[in-house]
Amino acid sequence: MPIRKVRVFNRFERFWHWTQALLVFVLLFTGFRIHGYYGGISFDQAVYFHVVAALSLVVLWIFAIFWHLTTGTWRHYLPTTRGLWPVVRFYAWDIFKGKPHPYRKHFWRKHNPLQAASYLGLKLFLFPLVWFSGLAYLSYNYWQNGISHPALGWIATVHVATAFAILAFVIIHLYLLTTGGSFAHHVAPMITGYDDVELTDAELAYLEQDEPQRLGK
Amino acid sequence: MEWSPQLPVGGRHLAALLLLLSAGAGPLFAGVTAEAEQEGGRVELGISEYTDIGVKGPVDNPITALDEDRQRKSTADHSEFEELRGPFNNGPEVTRACLECHNRADDQFLKNKHWTWSYTHPVTGQKLGKSVLINNFCTNARGNEGMCAQCHAGYNRTGPDYDLTKQENIDCLVCHESTGTYYKLPPTRGNKACAVMFEGKPPIDWAKVAQSVRLPARANCGSCHFYGGGGDNVKHGDLSSVLFHPPREVDVHMSEEGENFACIICHVGEGHQWAGSRYNMIARDEKEHALPKPGMERETATCESCHGDRPHPAGIRGFKLNDHVDRVACESCHIPAVARGGVATKVFWDWRTAGRLKNGEGYREEGYIQGNGEARHTYKSIKGSFEYDENFPPVYRWFDGVMKYTTIDTVFDPSKPVEINHFGGSPQDPDSRIWPFKKMRTMQPYDKGNNTLVYMHLWGDDEDAFWGNYDFARAIARGMKDNGIPYSGEYGFVETWSWWPQNHMVAPREQALDCDQCHSKDGRLKELTGFYMPGRDSAPWLDWFGLLLVGGTLAGVGGHGLLRILLRGRGS
Numbered sequence: 001m002p003i004r005k006v007r008v009f010n011r012f013e014r015f016w017h018w019t020q021a022l023l024v025f026v027l028l029f030t031g032f033r034i035h036g037y038y039g040g041i042s043f044d045q046a047v048y049f050h051v052v053a054a055l056s057l058v059v060l061w062i063f064a065i066f067w068h069l070t071t072g073t074w075r076h077y078l079p080t081t082r083g084l085w086p087v088v089r090f091y092a093w094d095i096f097k098g099k100p101h102p103y104r105k106h107f108w109r110k111h112n113p114l115q116a117a118s119y120l121g122l123k124l125f126l127f128p129l130v131w132f133s134g135l136a137y138l139s140y141n142y143w144q145n146g147i148s149h150p151a152l153g154w155i156a157t158v159h160v161a162t163a164f165a166i167l168a169f170v171i172i173h174l175y176l177l178t179t180g181g182s183f184a185h186h187v188a189p190m191i192t193g194y195d196d197v198e199l200t201d202a203e204l205a206y207l208e209q210d211e212p213q214r215l216g217k
Numbered sequence: 218m219e220w221s222p223q224l225p226v227g228g229r230h231l232a233a234l235l236l237l238l239s240a241g242a243g244p245l246f247a248g249v250t251a252e253a254e255q256e257g258g259r260v261e262l263g264i265s266e267y268t269d270i271g272v273k274g275p276v277d278n279p280i281t282a283l284d285e286d287r288q289r290k291s292t293a294d295h296s297e298f299e300e301l302r303g304p305f306n307n308g309p310e311v312t313r314a315c316l317e318c319h320n321r322a323d324d325q326f327l328k329n330k331h332w333t334w335s336y337t338h339p340v341t342g343q344k345l346g347k348s349v350l351i352n353n354f355c356t357n358a359r360g361n362e363g364m365c366a367q368c369h370a371g372y373n374r375t376g377p378d379y380d381l382t383k384q385e386n387i388d389c390l391v392c393h394e395s396t397g398t399y400y401k402l403p404p405t406r407g408n409k410a411c412a413v414m415f416e417g418k419p420p421i422d423w424a425k426v427a428q429s430v431r432l433p434a435r436a437n438c439g440s441c442h443f444y445g446g447g448g449d450n451v452k453h454g455d456l457s458s459v460l461f462h463p464p465r466e467v468d469v470h471m472s473e474e475g476e477n478f479a480c481i482i483c484h485v486g487e488g489h490q491w492a493g494s495r496y497n498m499i500a501r502d503e504k505e506h507a508l509p510k511p512g513m514e515r516e517t518a519t520c521e522s523c524h525g526d527r528p529h530p531a532g533i534r535g536f537k538l539n540d541h542v543d544r545v546a547c548e549s550c551h552i553p554a555v556a557r558g559g560v561a562t563k564v565f566w567d568w569r570t571a572g573r574l575k576n577g578e579g580y581r582e583e584g585y586i587q588g589n590g591e592a593r594h595t596y597k598s599i600k601g602s603f604e605y606d607e608n609f610p611p612v613y614r615w616f617d618g619v620m621k622y623t624t625i626d627t628v629f630d631p632s633k634p635v636e637i638n639h640f641g642g643s644p645q646d647p648d649s650r651i652w653p654f655k656k657m658r659t660m661q662p663y664d665k666g667n668n669t670l671v672y673m674h675l676w677g678d679d680e681d682a683f684w685g686n687y688d689f690a691r692a693i694a695r696g697m698k699d700n701g702i703p704y705s706g707e708y709g710f711v712e713t714w715s716w717w718p719q720n721h722m723v724a725p726r727e728q729a730l731d732c733d734q735c736h737s738k739d740g741r742l743k744e745l746t747g748f749y750m751p752g753r754d755s756a757p758w759l760d761w762f763g764l765l766l767v768g769g770t771l772a773g774v775g776g777h778g779l780l781r782i783l784l785r786g787r788g789s
Contacts (some may be wrong), residue, residue, distance in 0.1 A: 034751055034752055035751075035752070035755060036738055036752050036753070036755070038644060038735065042732065042733055043731070043732035043733045043736045043737070043752055044534070044732040044733075046749075047536055047537060047732070048533060051533050051537070053751060059304075069585065071331070091777075095781060096780055096781060096784040097784070098784075098785070115300060137675060139541045140540070141543065145647075146543060146647030147645050147646070148544060148644030148645065148646050148747070148748035148749070150749075152748075152754070153754065154357075155748035156751065156754075156755070157755070157756045157759055159760055160759055161754065161759060161763070162760065164763035164766045164767055165766060167767050168766050168767055168769075168770040171767070171770045171771060171774060172770060172774060173775075175774035175778065178778070179781075182277045209786070
């Protein structure tokens, strides 16, 4: 089957990814400042930028969810065990022997099975956890009913614990960009939108016929 | 402590007094000190209290800057009334003239705390007020009215058996005169050693002060309230002579560079009853008084009664700041420190050292130079030793507004500090908030046999008065006997604390506390527990969890990457 350059990340997807990346970094930086790990900026500024970034991310995610649903892109994240084992074995073993990554991007499947499962966990578990705890934290005065409610401490704990998990995700995410090809090779598709994709003849014919602009040189 | 420290020591009070009088602004209460030049000129012999009090500078004009044309709107010019032409020989004669027209004023004022010196707390039922309470400054006014009633809004209150129905004894002038030349002396002369306090007084021009009356200015209220506890800012910490003419950064409301508020702009009321008693405060004012509508009651001195309960401007920052209003008193952030503006407050008083003599005579020592350059007494034979502080962070406590007092009949455990006043409040109580307090510590006499506080006989021309004879045993025995209080006959000293909520000296917004002052591990609220505060609190295991998770991840990818480098070139 031919491997062709195909635009796999359209403009909104790239905008969403990089804006989200920036906002997550702002949130991690200001959040751990609020938690009290370091100074540099005042508590007041940290809270201000944390809230601005969080609300921006929520707005971005409302658009992203709409986009996932209307374009059918959500299917890319459906969990599967098909091809999972070679990928796991690659990271745990074959990578040290210099073997190539076993996964080839498909037109209908941008992520390898391990990647898709990780992103799904992030989207369905960590992000909602951090948003809902964050929104409860932000709006405590509207539910604590005039007293200093003991639940606030637990909400804050969940919020910070989830932030640690997201930070761990970011670390792994960045590290994995260095595996199975160069860092630049992995980052480029999220900038240009184009990546090498194994196309079936039918897919290639379809693209050439109906979406030629998605095919790169 | 002196008005004009640049003048020669001898007789400088008199000189300062004459200077001020010639400038058209005399002090309300003035005495003259006998001073003896000792080594360094810092020890003064004799008893001369209340020489350092009174209006400083010109009398303020009680028209707020919010009133654009800055005109008084009174319908009467008292200087034109025939009834006030006199001649008057004394205060009661002036009062009778006032009451001829203001014929309900006496009925109103006879119920006022400034007259009765008594107050029944509506929540606790405790009988409070200066007529019965014991504080941890000069301890008790009761039995010492001969001196203490210098600050009673009436004439001739010489003892506890004062006739509270005699309306001609109401002192209208102390609150309403505007010349700055009116003054009051202690109602009795006390020990002969105190005679200097009564010398060299210019006579009062009664007709002139009577014709000068208007609504009270800061000069009127401040003449007593800025000197509570026996000197400038001694007691409250947030009420000092700085407030006669405060710079804007000391008090944004009262400053003439700001709103020029008189006290009564906030302490509003009608019929000679006004809001804002420390005995029963509105610790959280979100329901009744926040942003009242026209016609609604506004007899409250809370910040919210003008600023509402969403005082910060709309926006993300304002939204978060407004979230604090239900739990943190406005004062906690907007009064960044106690005793600002250069006048210090007493923070510790040790009665145990009282009674030391030089050449058989009591004396005073100056040992603290405050922010405005003036010296304060750190020792007085009649009172003991003091410590001062200024511009220091308050103590923060949950406060429900209800002050409970240790009174003469309260039995306590003397092994622990005794709280002269205490209060409730907690994070779980929706009606309490975090308030700033000045904490006053004192070592003061108590009844060692009965474990109660004592009334001391301090002032009087007799052999028992402490101020002149310096004998605690006799002063206490007499004070207790005069009031019919059982006394074991043995006294000791107990540590007492009193708590002074800070409400005045509100700074401009740019000087409000930074968030970090509280939202940090070692911040101002570190002593307050039982609630979660971002930046200060976190579950103890949370940081370990984070360290393990993030550290483990870093170690994992680090190890993985290292292995890849080490094993590079193998295979393939």
